[in-house]
Amino acid sequence: MRKLKSLLLAAAALGAMTAASYTQEVTLRLHQMLPPQATIPAKALTPWREKVVADSGGRIQIDQFDAMALGGTPPQLVDQVNDNVVDLIWTVIGYTPGRFPSTETFELPFFMTTGEATSKAFHEYCEKRCVDEFAGMKVIAWHAHGPGLIHSKNPVNKLEDMKGLKIRGGSRVINQMLEALGATPVGMPVPAVSEALSKGVIDATTIPWEVTPSLRVSELVKNHTGFSGSHGLYTQTFVFAMSQASYDKLPDDLKAVIDANSGIETAAMFGRVMDEGDAGGLKIAQDLGNNIITLDEAETQRWKDAAAPLIDAWIAEMSAKGLDAEAMVTEAQELITKHTPEM
Structure with missing residues (x-):
């Protein structure tokens, strides 16, 4: 009887614990x-x-x-x-x-x-x-x-227009890309962009269309530069x-x-x-009558050529740290192609 009572108490305790786990x-x-x-x-x-x-x-x-x-x-x-x-x-x-x-x-x-x-x-x-x-x-x-763009106070119609521009970048790699394109990168989190633009700390920013409404970017700058082809400048x-x-x-x-x-x-x-969200951000800029620039294929290729050395430099840097960087780059490109319809 004593053994049976112990078993019953143990079963009851287990049941209570199980019930508690399912009502937590x-x-x-x-x-x-x-x-x-x-x-x-x-x-x-x-x-x-x-x-x-x-x-x-x-x-x-x-x-x-x-x-x-x-x-x-x-x-x-x-x-x-x-x-x-x-x-x-x-x-x-x-x-x-x-x-x-x-x-x-x-x-x-x-x-x-x-x-x-x-x-x-x-x-x-x-x-x-x-x-x-x-x-x-x-x-x-x-x-x-989605595709990152350049939102600027003055028009960016060609690669040379980037020279000396103070542009917000959101990461180490993006800042390196901006530098390769001739700009002066200024790193900051995205919530700081509106104040930086309004106070003249930066001349332009790199962000996708979708975040421009919440930051009022299309009210603070009037020029927006995108690129031809299926690949965006950055993400x-x-x-x-x-x-x-x-x-x-x-x-x-x-x-x-x-x-x-x-x-x-x-x-x-x-x-x-x-x-x-990109579609909504673009529409706001269009409704404001802003200057929406899409660089043609030839000009886009000039930007690709200017930025290409960054890829090799990144591979060399990461390889020196022991990463299989060349394989990582190949795999990233293959996966993007795999998941992009009709590419």
Whole structure:
């Protein structure tokens, strides 16, 4: 009887623990840099958050903090999630130069096509090449934005117009590209662009169309330069990630909810909403009567030729650090081609 009673008590305790694991509720804090009306927080993070809440039957709640509301600067978001200060972050990978070298491949000039296609390629590439660099994070999606452009106070109609221009760049590689094109790069996170333009700290900025509305860029400058062909000048890379410690604390069924809302299709969704945002940003500039410049094929080729040495220099730099950089470049190009329709 005593043995039976012990077994019954153990079974009851196990049952209680199992029941508790399936009724556990958790509130996660998501921190990111942009104002809430910007494309990613409004059209990607919010729908993702709502779907996770619904898929979990309300057992996962997510509080979204926009525009660095919890403090710190955009480059500190990676440390905030690694140190378990917050549970989720979305950020620009290039804001922490040198920390994620394998991701820089996708920022090289004239590699990217569309935001969606490049995001799918980037996520697939990172699952193979970048996991160790993101230790401490449960990555939900790696992704990229649509074609980067030059938004300037004075028209940029040819390569020579870049000479001496103070242009904001968003990462180490993009700044190197701007320098190769003759400009004077000024590194800063994207939330600082509006003030820098209005105060004359910079003459121009490199960003995609989708973020121009939230930064009022089309009101601050009147010239916008894009390029011919299927490849954009550059893209910037992003990570949407959860603290590994926060993920590990979840019961298995809630981990499964996060897993089901992670991966290449989530990356594609983020890239797709950025492509859609590009159309909206372009329309605002057109409605304002701004000067929309598309360089023809011959002029675009001059820019490609000017930027090409950066690719070889990057391969040499990364190879010296022990990375198989030539293979990384080839793989990135092949994956972008694979995921770009009719390419």
